[in-house]
Amino acid sequence: xxxxxxxxxxxxxxxxxxxxxxxxxxxxxxxxxxxxxxxxxxxxxxxxxxxxxxxxxxxxxxxxxxxxxxxxxxxx
Amino acid sequence: xxxxxxxxxxxxxxxxxxxxxxxxxxxxxxxxxxxxxxxxxxxxxxxxxxxxxxxxxxxxxxxxxxxxxxxxxxxxxxxxxxxxxxxxxxxxxxxxxxxxxxxxxxxxxxxxxxxxxxxxxxxxxxxxxxxxxxxxxxxxxxxxxxxxxxxxxxxxxxxxxxxxxxxxxxxxxxxxxxxxxxxxxxxxxxxxxxxxxxxxxxxxxxxxxxxxxxxxxxxxxxxxxxxxxxxxxxxxxxxxxxxxxxxxxxxxxxxxxxxxxxxxxxxxxxxxxxxxxxxxxxxxxxxxxxxxxxxxxxxxxxxxxxxxxxxxxxxxxxxxxxxxxxxxxxxxxxxxxxxxxxxxxxxxxxxxxxxxxxxxxxxxxxxxxxx
Numbered sequence: 001x002x003x004x005x006x007x008x009x010x011x012x013x014x015x016x017x018x019x020x021x022x023x024x025x026x027x028x029x030x031x032x033x034x035x036x037x038x039x040x041x042x043x044x045x046x047x048x049x050x051x052x053x054x055x056x057x058x059x060x061x062x063x064x065x066x067x068x069x070x071x072x073x074x075x076x
Numbered sequence: 077x078x079x080x081x082x083x084x085x086x087x088x089x090x091x092x093x094x095x096x097x098x099x100x101x102x103x104x105x106x107x108x109x110x111x112x113x114x115x116x117x118x119x120x121x122x123x124x125x126x127x128x129x130x131x132x133x134x135x136x137x138x139x140x141x142x143x144x145x146x147x148x149x150x151x152x153x154x155x156x157x158x159x160x161x162x163x164x165x166x167x168x169x170x171x172x173x174x175x176x177x178x179x180x181x182x183x184x185x186x187x188x189x190x191x192x193x194x195x196x197x198x199x200x201x202x203x204x205x206x207x208x209x210x211x212x213x214x215x216x217x218x219x220x221x222x223x224x225x226x227x228x229x230x231x232x233x234x235x236x237x238x239x240x241x242x243x244x245x246x247x248x249x250x251x252x253x254x255x256x257x258x259x260x261x262x263x264x265x266x267x268x269x270x271x272x273x274x275x276x277x278x279x280x281x282x283x284x285x286x287x288x289x290x291x292x293x294x295x296x297x298x299x300x301x302x303x304x305x306x307x308x309x310x311x312x313x314x315x316x317x318x319x320x321x322x323x324x325x326x327x328x329x330x331x332x333x334x335x336x337x338x339x340x341x342x343x344x345x346x347x348x349x350x351x352x353x354x355x356x357x358x359x360x361x362x363x364x365x366x367x368x369x370x371x372x373x374x375x376x377x378x379x380x381x382x383x384x385x386x387x388x389x390x391x392x393x394x395x396x397x398x399x400x401x402x403x404x405x406x407x408x409x410x411x412x413x414x415x416x417x418x419x420x421x422x423x424x425x426x427x428x429x430x431x432x433x434x435x436x437x438x439x440x441x442x443x444x445x446x447x
Binding site: 001002003004005006008022023030032033034035042044046047048049051052054055056058059061062063065066067069070071072073 | 077078079080082083087088089090091092093094095096098112113114139140141142167169195196197198199217218219221222224225228271272273274276277299302303306309325326327328329330335337338341427429
């Protein structure tokens with residue numbers, strides 16, 4: 001029920017709506033619940049609504065942390 | 077897909093797992109609860125349990141809205157759908173949930189009730205716009221993630237003067253359930269993996285009291301397997317160092333304050349119910365939402381003067397104890413013997429987020445049986 005997927009905003013539309021790309025699939029969703037979203041931003045998409053903007057810099061930090069933990073752990 | 081594939085890298089996962097193994101102390105046990113069904117699903121699907129040391133166990137929590145909704149509410153929804161003037165719109169997860177007397181929304185639809193599966197509240201609004209002669213009711217369930225889309229639909233319906241649209245509200249609150257688990261003292265938990273998408277809305281702050289008052293570490297994590305593995309490592313480190321803090325692994329989508337615009341939307345439309353019944357956890361005060369009196373016209377419970385019916389689960393079904401983390405799906409007599417995702421007898425076998433469905437679907441019990 002709480003599952004949500006990352007979607008790339010392709011185009012902002014009228015009435016707080018947007019066209020997004022989901023790995024090749026295009027869908028129209030609502031941006032009514034988020035602020036300051038622009039084309040090419042990634043959003044967390046849930047039941048037709050963007051719930052949050054994905055922060056690219058924070059995503060990079062998380063990946064760096066994972067690589068570091070895996071490296072200390074020893075990647076086969 | 078970007079922001080997904082990176083967090084499913086098997087080599088990285090094995091590296092993180094080795095780190096977990098190296099830092100797990102052999103002289104103690106660790107019991108961490110993943111609150112969300114989304115995490116339960118990831119743990120089963122990607123075999124994260126198999127990567128963990130024997131003395132580090134994950135306990136599945138009650139964060140599956142389909143699972144915790146008491147049977148009486150499904151009975152109420154079916155009664156509503158059987159009214160000739162009503163079109164009931166619902167998320168697909170609810171269609172096969174067992175109701176009293178072997179009923180379900182799926183069976184009610186086969187018997188002629190006008191029940192539609194929708195992907196979004198926006199679809200329910202569209203159905204209402206196109207059928208002004210019908211009473212279109214949206215069967216709203218879900219935690220804080222799913223509540224803002226319901227609130228937006230009600231606001232839009234009011235703005236458009238859509239008089240044939242209403243909501244049967246069953247939205248529930250995550251912190252209230254974590255509180256109930258901790259207060260019951262029945263489940264021994266050393267820390268929690270905190271919700272992913274619930275937290276995009278409510279932020280990290282509401283979990284602070286579980287760390288401060290109850291001394292339980294909380295690590296908010298995304299739903300991908302590497303997110304879960306990293307969160308387990310972070311919980312392990314807190315436990316080893318005797319810390320209890322709220323940490324955020326899912327910083328790419330969760331902030332300290334959450335989504336204030338969505339919070340304001342929810343606050344405008346909804347207020348707390350004094351009490352609400354949860355399957356497995358019983359009545360929990362201040363744990364659910366209902367429409368504010370200003371929006372009474374959109375409240376299906378008032379509009380149709382719905383009388384709540386009391387209902388009892390199948391007495392052999394262990395969903396209640398499983399939702400509290402006291403029992404495991406394999407402890408249930410019905411598991412796999414009559415109760416499967418094709419023929420669910422309890423709610424935990426219906427939704428893919430349910431512990432029983434996750435455990436069954438990925439065959440974890442079969443591997444255990446032969447090992």
